Amino acid sequence: MKQKLLTAVTAAVMAAGPALAELKIVDTSYRTGPYAANGIPFSDGYQDYFTLLNERDGGIGGEMINLVECETGYNTEKGVECYEGTKGDDSLVYQPLSTGITYQLIPKASADGIPLHTMGYGRTSAKNGSVFKWVFNYPANYWDGASHAVTHILNQNDGDIGDKTIALVYHNSAYGKEPIRTLEKLSEKHGYDLTLLPVDHPGQEQKSQWLQIRREKPDYVIMWGWGVMNQVAIQEAVNIRFPMENFIGIWWSGSENDVKAAGERADGYKALTFHNLGRDYPVYDDIQEYVVDAGLAAGAGDQIGSVLYNRGMYAAMLAAEAVKTAQEMHGVAAITPEQMRDGMENLEITEEKMAAIGLPNFGPEFTVTCENHGGNGLGAVSQWDAEAGKFELITDYYQSDQEIIQELVKEDSMSFAEENDIELRCD
């Protein structure tokens, strides 16, 4: 009996042993519900990159990655449940892919000591690392995006947009309202008129907003949408014959899904991005060989190279590089969430590093520091080519207007620190 018990205990310890040493990454995905069409490619990209590292390199620094997927359905309550259900066993980092879930997780993750990476979404002022110790939103945030759109319009008008009108069509939610203050501040600086046009969730009916655009004839329309709101807005813009080249969406309004319903007539539509597009990168050959052809792809393997697959893969790559940084800093392979946070805070992405990974020219260089959790705030503009059936970069990476954005970040984050009695760090 004693021997049996000893055998059982030994087996249990052996079974538990490798799991404790693994690098646990949780993918809070949404493959079901109204936003599944966007959640699937992102999650496929996120998971396939980690699978590649496991299959090709034997994990990171000799430690295998234990990837755990949890379905949120883009529902904030389910997202919090996923976090609570998976946060044990040293989950290294969460990428919620939802501004709503992010807002709920910021206090929880901060209390639990688990880093959040909200890449290009979430609470913008989390850029201030002296207030938000556990939250990172590199390489760019919403306010950077608003500034990139205005910079692009400035460039098209020889730097003078004092007589121009810009309309913001936005999802009537915390996410959609994010760019308003930045656009208002930029309006004071550059002199353009700003019209605000909120669209109620989910955004299937936007006739009123587009009739107003048709009447008032703004020179440019900037869109902050998600899901069906994007497809309907682009369709309505086509219907009223709004010039597509003057219609610019945030990066969450710029995937192949968004232009599909409008078809060829969406040709020329523009969207911001903080990374490059397409599948012409060596890393994709490896993903094809080690992941897709081996039957290990997270999805059907048909999303590779799409905008959102690239973004998911990029998010995974940045997480993996943070793991490597943490391993180097602490001299251990099996890092803890706190060490992961250190890795994220000391992350440096250079072109040399990207090329070595198999992603040359895929994204801008950036550095994360204790004070700056948001990276360098670089972004570019892409344009939909209907004939080729893909988005293509049409500009270099723009630097966002740091003079205005830093001020807004400071104001918002300091008020958060005051409300939550947070002691500032990074001195």
Added chain:
Amino acid sequence: MPEQLIWGMEVFLNGLMAGVLYALVALGFVLIFKASGIFNFSQGVMALFAALTLVGIMEGQVPFSHLINAAFGTEIHHFGWHVPAVAAILLTMVVMVALAWLVNQLIFRHLVNQEPIILFMATIGLAYFLEGFGDIMWGADIKKLDVGLPQGINSTIDEVTYNIFGYGFFIDNLDLWATAVAALLVIALVIFAQYTKQGRAMRAVADDHQAALSVGISLNFIWVMVWSLAGFVALVAGIMWGTKSGVQFSLSLIALKALPVLMLGGFTSIPGAIVGGLIIGVGEKLFEFIIGPMVGGATENWFAYVLALIFLVFRPQGLFGEKIIERV
């Protein structure tokens, strides 16, 4: 004529068109409620399922391909053919009739004489099942739906109104088609209900299940027929909304637009669904046009419900609904 008035007329016309689209969804609710007293929570998902099936058939997509490929290691996605829109619509109708039969056989025939709340809960379950089933069957990606309906500004109306008012009205060709289809649909449904044997049987079942059974009307047949009709209406709604936004899973949320229409028009009246839709469409669009700019916009969703509630205060059964009097 003042500019605001001209614009207001354009908004009014677009409100009418939007109302027709809301009414198309509401009609499906009315048909089932009228015949069986069931508030069909799954009507929006039925529109989604019908549209998914239509695109799947048109594009020659293999149903359950992800499941088949995962189970057998194959790489099958398409049959390699494309089905013309009309044939695909007919085939989708066959699927919707089969669905109606299955729903009746597997769910509602077992729930005869149950409380309305039980039947309502069953339709909630059906909605979630159908959404997941549609996902497994056809995939979650956004699909472009093109059955040949024209979209974009109607040039004739644009020119005529420009000549009269000096400002060309925007009316979407798709909305004009939706209006024509909805008008035909309502006329056909009213004729069916009033002048055919099955239609009269449907009305008899709606009035009193027990009495209808006692004169030899098959409750099962009537319920399958009504769910099939609701499936057809869902298909029409799915085509119109799916053409606008692509066929995607948020299509099921169009049911939210039908609720105030039902509250206003009544749950049992086919013309009520149309009139209710028109009032809601015009009301919300005009409110957004006149009051919206003063309160920051985005008033349409909540104003539709406020408008419906105001009508409810004065006519709890809705504009055209039947007044139910229960005597002790």
